[in-house]
Each structure stands twice: as C-alpha cells, then as structure tokens.
Amino acid sequence: xxxxxxxxxAIVILTIISIAIIKIKxxxxxxxxxxxxxxxxxxxxxxxxxxxxxxxxxxxxxxLENRVNALGVSETMVQQxxxxxxxxxxxxxxxxxxAREFLGETAELEFKKPILDENGNTVGWESSxxxxxxxxxxxxxxxxxxxxxxxxxxxxxxxxxxxxLTREFKGYPIAIYFNGESISExxxxxxxxxxxxxxxxxxxxDGAKKIVDFLNAGALPVPAKIIxxxxxxxxxxxxxxxxxxxxxxxxxxxxxxxxxFWYRVPGLIADIALIIYSLIVFAIFKMIPxxxxxxxxxxxxxxxxxAVDANILIFERTKEELKSGRTLFTAINAGFDRAFxxxxxxxxxxxxxxxxxxxxxxxIVKGFALTLAIGVMVSMFSAITVTKNFMHLMFGTGQLKHPxxxxxxxxxxxxxxxxTETKREKAKFGVLD
Amino acid sequence: xxxxxxxxxxxxxxxxYRWVWxxxxxxxxxxxxxxxxxxxxxxxxxxxxxxxxxxxxxxxxQYSLNEDVSTQKIGEIRTKLLAKDIENPVIxxxxxxASDSESAIKNILSIRTQFSETGQNESIDKVSEIITADYPDxxxxxxxxxxxxxxxxxxxxSMIAVALALLGIVIxxxxxxxxxxxxxxxxxxxxxxxxxxxxxxILGLLYGVHIDSLFVTAILTVLGFSVHDTIVxxxxxxxxxxxxSKKASYDDIVNASVNQTLARSINTSLTTLITLxxxxxxxxxxxxxxxxxxxxxxxxxTYSSIFFASTLVALWxxxxxxxxxxAVN
Numbered sequence: 001x002x003x004x005x006x007x008x009x010a011i012v013i014l015t016i017i018s019i020a021i022i023k024i025k026x027x028x029x030x031x032x033x034x035x036x037x038x039x040x041x042x043x044x045x046x047x048x049x050x051x052x053x054x055x056x057x058x059x060x061x062x063x064l065e066n067r068v069n070a071l072g073v074s075e076t077m078v079q080q081x082x083x084x085x086x087x088x089x090x091x092x093x094x095x096x097x098x099a100r101e102f103l104g105e106t107a108e109l110e111f112k113k114p115i116l117d118e119n120g121n122t123v124g125w126e127s128s129x130x131x132x133x134x135x136x137x138x139x140x141x142x143x144x145x146x147x148x149x150x151x152x153x154x155x156x157x158x159x160x161x162x163x164x165l166t167r168e169f170k171g172y173p174i175a176i177y178f179n180g181e182s183i184s185e186x187x188x189x190x191x192x193x194x195x196x197x198x199x200x201x202x203x204x205x206d207g208a209k210k211i212v213d214f215l216n217a218g219a220l221p222v223p224a225k226i227i228x229x230x231x232x233x234x235x236x237x238x239x240x241x242x243x244x245x246x247x248x249x250x251x252x253x254x255x256x257x258x259x260x261f262w263y264r265v266p267g268l269i270a271d272i273a274l275i276i277y278s279l280i281v282f283a284i285f286k287m288i289p290x291x292x293x294x295x296x297x298x299x300x301x302x303x304x305x306x307a308v309d310a311n312i313l314i315f316e317r318t319k320e321e322l323k324s325g326r327t328l329f330t331a332i333n334a335g336f337d338r339a340f341x342x343x344x345x346x347x348x349x350x351x352x353x354x355x356x357x358x359x360x361x362x363x364i365v366k367g368f369a370l371t372l373a374i375g376v377m378v379s380m381f382s383a384i385t386v387t388k389n390f391m392h393l394m395f396g397t398g399q400l401k402h403p404x405x406x407x408x409x410x411x412x413x414x415x416x417x418x419x420t421e422t423k424r425e426k427a428k429f430g431v432l433d
Numbered sequence: 434x435x436x437x438x439x440x441x442x443x444x445x446x447x448x449x450y451r452w453v454w455x456x457x458x459x460x461x462x463x464x465x466x467x468x469x470x471x472x473x474x475x476x477x478x479x480x481x482x483x484x485x486x487x488x489x490x491x492x493x494x495q496y497s498l499n500e501d502v503s504t505q506k507i508g509e510i511r512t513k514l515l516a517k518d519i520e521n522p523v524i525x526x527x528x529x530x531a532s533d534s535e536s537a538i539k540n541i542l543s544i545r546t547q548f549s550e551t552g553q554n555e556s557i558d559k560v561s562e563i564i565t566a567d568y569p570d571x572x573x574x575x576x577x578x579x580x581x582x583x584x585x586x587x588x589x590x591s592m593i594a595v596a597l598a599l600l601g602i603v604i605x606x607x608x609x610x611x612x613x614x615x616x617x618x619x620x621x622x623x624x625x626x627x628x629x630x631x632x633x634x635i636l637g638l639l640y641g642v643h644i645d646s647l648f649v650t651a652i653l654t655v656l657g658f659s660v661h662d663t664i665v666x667x668x669x670x671x672x673x674x675x676x677x678s679k680k681a682s683y684d685d686i687v688n689a690s691v692n693q694t695l696a697r698s699i700n701t702s703l704t705t706l707i708t709l710x711x712x713x714x715x716x717x718x719x720x721x722x723x724x725x726x727x728x729x730x731x732x733x734x735t736y737s738s739i740f741f742a743s744t745l746v747a748l749w750x751x752x753x754x755x756x757x758x759x760a761v762n
Binding site: 254262313320341355 | 495497529538553554557558572573574575576577578579580582583587590591593594597598601602605606609646647649650653654656657658660661662664665668669672693694696697700701703704705707708709710711712714715716717718719720723724727
C-alpha cells in the first residue's frame with residue numbers, strides 16, 4: 001500500500017509540473033491557425049547552371065532570408081528541404097501576393113553597354129560585366145524636382161568597372177536592366193570614379209522601393225521557382241482555431257460523460273486520468289516544442305480516443321473478472337494485466353504507422369504523426385499507471401460490496417471463482433505489494 | 434452460471450452465419466467497387482478517385498463571402514473565368530459550421546484551376562477581379578497551389594507510406610501472433626480501406642469530392658485503428674486458445690472471443706466516434722473530409738474486426754483441418 005501512496009504523490013507532482021509548463025511556455029501555432037504563407041521554392045537549372053550545388057543552395061537561402069526579412073514580419077523561416085528545395089514560412093503576411101512576387105524573382109541588375117554601328121548609333125545592348133553583384137548598397141532618393149530615383153553605391157571592384165564603363169562610353173547611352181527589362185537608359189556625361197550612380201526613371205515610390213529591396217537582398221545565385229504555396233488568411237486561421245478548440249472540448253466532455261454513464265466509479269477515475277493525460281501531453285508539446293496545426297490537433301483528439309480505449313479494455317476485463325467471482329483486488333489486477341497485451345500490441349501498431357508517416361509524409365502529415373505518437377505513448381502511462389493507482393486507492397481490497405459502483409447488477413456476480421487460472425496467475429493477481 | 438468460453442452468452446454467432454457475414458461484406462464493398470471502376474472509365478486521369486491538386490498539381494483560391502451563391506451564379510462565374518483564359522475552373526461553395534462569433538465565415542467560394550508556372554500572380558489577380566466584381570466584400574482566405582512535378586512526387590511518397598505501413602503492421606503481427614493471423618488482419622485492413630476508398634469514389638462522382646494528402650493520412654490512421662480492433666479480438670482468441678483449446682472447439686473459441694470483446698469493441702468505437710463527430714460537426718471546414726474518412730474507417734473497422742476478421746480466422750482453420758484430413762486419407 002505504501003508504494004501506491006508514493007506513486008499517487010508522484011502523479012500529483014507530475015500533474016503540477018505539467019500545469020506549470022503549460023502556464024509558462026506559449027505553444028507555437030501553425031500557419032493554418034494564425035494565417036500566413038508557406039512557400040516551397042525549387043532551384044532551377046539553366047543553360048549555364050547544369051547542376052545545383054550545396055553552395056548555390058546556401059547562397060539562395062541567404063538571399064531569400066534577406067528578402068523575407070525585408071518584408072518586415074517576425075518569426076519567418078527559411079529552411080532547406082532535400083537537395084534543391086527551400087521551404088519558406090511567413091506568418092501574419094498581410095499581402096501574400098507581395099511575398100509571392102518577392103520570392104520568385106531572380107532580381108538581376110545588369111549594366112549593359114551599347115553596340116554601336118559605324119555611325120556611332122546604338123543598335124543593341126550587350127553585357128558590360130557590371131551587375132548587381134558589384135553593389136554594396138542601394139537606396140531610394142529624390143532628385144531636385146522631387147522625382148523618385150534609386151541611388152547605387154558600388155564596392156571597390158564595381159567602382160573600377162563603372163569607371164571603366166563610363167570612360168569608354170562617354171557621350172553614349174548605357175542601359176540598366178532589371179530582371180531582363182531595361183529600366184533606364186541614361187547618356188554618360190562624364191567618367192564617374194567615385195563609385196556612385198543614380199538610376200532615374202519613371203519610378204513610383206513603391207516601385208523604386210521594391211527594386212532597392214531586391215538589390216539590397218542580393219540576386220538569387222540560381223533562378224528559383226515556386227512549386228508549392230499555401231496561404232491561409234488570418235480570418236480563416238482564427239476561425240479554424242476557435243472551431244477546433246470548441247470541437248475538442250465538446251468531444252472530450254461527451255466522452256467523459258459516456259465513461260461515467262457506462263462504467264460509473266471506474267469511469268470517473270478514467271476521466272480524471274484523461275484530464276491528467278491531456279495536461280501531460282500538452283506540457284510535452286510545449287517542451288519539444290510541437291508547432292500545433294489543424295492536423296496536429298486532429299492527431300491529439302484522436303489520441304484521446306485511444307487513451308480511452310485502453311481504459312475501456314481494462315474495465316471491460318475487470319467487469320468480466322468480477323462477474324466470474326474474483327475478489328475486487330484480484331479482478332482489478334487481472335483486468336489490467338490481461339488487457340495489457342491488447343493495449344500494447346495495438347498501440348505498437350499505431351506507433352509503427354506514425355513513424356512511417358513521420359519519415360515519409362509531407363509537413364502537414366508529420367505534425368499529425370508526431371502528436372498522435374506522443375499521445376499514444378503518454379496514454380500507455382496514464383491509462384495504465386494512473387488509472388490503476390487510483391483504482392487501488394479507491395477500492396482497496398476485499399469484496400465488492402456495491403456492484404452498482406461498477407455498473408454491474410448483484411445477479412451478474414458469481415459466488416466463487418470459476419475461471420481457469422494457473423498457479424502463476426494466482427500469485428500474480430492475488431498478492432498485495 | 435459461470436463466465437468462461439464454454440458458456441459465454443452468445444449475442445452474435447460469427448461462425449455459424451459466416452456466409453451471411455461474408456456476403457454482407459461483399460454487399461458493403463460492391464457499390465464502392467463499381468464506382469471505382471466507373472471512375473476509371475470516366476475520368477481523364479483513369480484514377481478510381483477524384484484526385485486533388487496535392488497529387489495532380491493545380492491552384493485553389495478560396496474567398497470568404499457573406500452571401501449565398503446560387504447554382505446559376507456559379508455557372509455565370511465559370512463562364513466569366515473561361516472568358517479570361519482561366520483553364521478548367523472548378524467552382525465549389527463550402528459551408529462552414531454556423532457559429533455566433535463575429536469572425537465566423539458564412540460561405541467559402543472555392544475556385545480550382547491549373548497551376549501556372551509563370552503567371553501565378555496574374556491568374557490569381559484575374560480570378561479575384563471577376564469575383565470582387567460580383568461580390569465586393571469577398572476576401573481571399575486561402576490560396577494553395579502545387580506544381581505538377583511535386584504533386585506526382587507527393588503521390589508516389591504517399592503510396593510508399595501506405596505500403597510500408599501495411600508491411601510494418603503485418604511483420605509486427607507475424608512476430609506477435611501467427612502468420613495466418615497477420616494475413617487475416619491484412620485482409621481485414623484491405624477490406625476497410627477498400628470500403629472507405631469506395632465511399633469516396635462515390636462521393637467524388639456525386640459531389641466532386643477530391644482526395645488530398647490529408648486523405649492518405651486519414652487512411653493510414655484508419656489502418657492503425659482498424660488493426661487495433663482486430664488485435665483485441667485476436668488477442669482474446671490467443672488467450673482462450675491457451676486455456677481452453679482442449680475443452681472447446683476452435684469455432685466455439687472464436688465465437689466466445691468475439692462475444693467477450695464485443696462490449697469493448699462497440700464502446701471504443703463509440704467514444705472515438707463521439708470525438709470525431711464533434712470534430713465533424715463543430716470543427717473547421719478544412720478538416721471535414723479528413724474526419725469523414727476516419728468516421729467511415731472506424732465504423733467499418735469495428736465491423737470487420739467482429740464479422741470479417743474472426744470469420745476468416747475460423748474459415749482458415751476449417752480449411753486447414755479439411756486439408757489435413759484429406760492428406761491423412
């Protein structure tokens with residue numbers, strides 16, 4: 001009996017710790033609940049780039065991180081998936097279109113020199129070798145007339161290239177291309193050696209700002225294409241969260257009522273165990289931390305079903321053992337012991353499926369598998385250890401005086417034990433510790 | 434009256450009426466099976482189910498609306514979309530559960546179209562223009578798009594996941610029980626999955642319900658659950674065989690085991706169905722189909738563990754006894 005009391009206090013302490021963790025740590029919510037964009041980009045091979053290397057991916061990641069940061073939202077994430085894909089998560093994005101535009105463009109800035117015919121007329125443009133890579137900084141500014149323009153500051157290498165270009169083509173136009181489109185074609189007035197330049201064009205403030213953000217973030221080392229996108233508006237996210245919470249509470253409440261109705265006192269004990277179970281599971285979610293998504297919540301609610309299943313198995317078995325005339329104490333022990341193999345085997349098969357889902361599934365599926373697996377593992381503890389402990393403390397030893405406590409009728413119970421029992425089992429179920 | 438295998442109250446006789454139960458299973462599976470074959474003939478993809486953008490690639494844009502949308506209006510929107518070169522638009526109106534909160538969304542207009550490699554923003558803008566012309570208060574609540582290459586990969590991965598999960602379960606059961614139990618459990622799982630896929634095939638034909646990667650997740654969960662139920666019955670058969678194999682016939686043991694676990698099977702399914710029912714009726718609109726798969730799967734899983742798996746176990750035993758008898762003769 002002493003062991004049982006120690007166990008009881010251990011359970012109480014564990015519960016208090018769980019509540020404390022739940023109170024202290026916030027739970028991160030997935031994009032489908034808070035709203036936001038989830039975008040998968042894939043690096044593309046081109047004529048010049050036949051193979052995507054890890055260096056390119058690192059460069060791509062840095063450039064995209066810079067761009068995402070320029071959006072000015074917190075808790076963004078850029079993460080590599082596989083060999084040539086990047087996953088980008090932007091929570092609370094107000095304009096998904098902006099994000100989409102921002103990520104997909106390569107943002108190549110190029111200065112082009114004119115191809116001149118014998119009369120000195122410009123007949124076309126060719127690369128001058130000066131590009132966005134030679135920039136150290138770009139900014140939005142205005143000229144004396146108040147028009148928007150872009151100021152560029154070159155690094156040393158860029159300044160030298162720019163000086164050479166302006167010296168060579170003094171009096172001729174040069175072209176500034178952005179993403180393959182000419183945005184300005186100024187005529188060179190004089191050689192510029194200071195490493196500064198201005199792009200005047202027909203810019204709006206937003207247009208100029210966008211180009212500047214792109215230039216500062218850096219061009220993508222390889223072109224990248226959006227291959228998957230999922231954007232959830234904040235209203236839908238809040239709606240889903242509210243509804244899932246409500247559904248969870250209704251579901252849990254209904255199950256608890258059912259248990260009390262069907263199993264009476266043991267049902268009530270199972271309900272308390274279920275509350276402890278929920279607290280422990282949530283504490284674990286927060287400690288890992290598990291980002292809670294809709295699928296994750298579904299996994300958790302499902303694991304409640306499995307936790308209850310374990311108790312149903314045990315109680316049904318205990319009832320049977322009581323019916324066949326065992327004493328209360330041995331009936332409870334036999335119920336737990338004999339139901340254990342079923343619980344273990346069935347939970348193992350669930351964990352096997354969860355493991356496969358976790359390693360093979362997409363991100364949504366991963367969240368589901370993780371919460372379900374944690375839930376099933378904790379349920380092995382709560383449904384077996386916690387319930388058993390409470391049952392023993394509640395009922396003690398001796399005969400069952402009021403069968404109604406178990407939802408049984410007086411007439412259901414046999415006088416003496418009649419089931420076949422091995423000696424080993426007798427020792428196992430009938431001895432007090 | 435004692436409570437043992439020899440005189441368990443027989444509520445259901447699975448062994449005696451086994452042909453009845455097997456026929457019932459057949460009747461349950463038949464409509465779905467026909468729907469799958471029909472779908473394979475009718476759909477351009479030749480798939481037994483309507484496959485969603487997760488697996489084929491495509492874009493879905495969803496708008497929240499405060500007013501109802503008539504069928505006629507849907508037709509008009511489709512015509513306008515087609516006029517603007519939006520390829521194969523599929524328009525659906527989803528009705529979230531009514532709720533009193535102010536943030537609640539009344540209607541969701543969902544538009545499904547092709548994935549555009551280059552002009553993603555442009556085509557979304559085009560659609561939005563058409564929608565907001567008719568419904569000025571419409572707001573984008575969700576945009577999902579998947580490229581066709583990725584879609585194919587997701588599909589292959591999902592199939593691998595299902596196959597591996599089945600294999601894992603069969604191996605585990607072979608280790609813990611016998612191979613014949615594992616194989617019967619496998620047939621029972623197959624039975625359950627076939628039923629759920631069949632129902633979704635019918636739903637696809639009738640209401641245009643598409644399956645996505647959440648569907649596969651739900652199927653995998655159903656596998657886990659259904660094998661739960663089957664294991665509980667098998668575990669009981671295993672236990673009863675240990676104690677009573679000399680006193681009672683195999684058929685009686687199977688029958689008794691099913692009846693002994695009956696209350697548990699029904700109660701467990703009931704509690705799980707209660708939580709799932711709450712999710713279905715009160716939960717978010719995005720998880721509705723997901724929950725429906727599980728409700729169907731758990732209901733059929735309970736049925737199959739009682740009527741299909743145990744019937745097969747008894748049948749298997751009869752056949753092997755008959756074979757042995759033949760060999761002796």
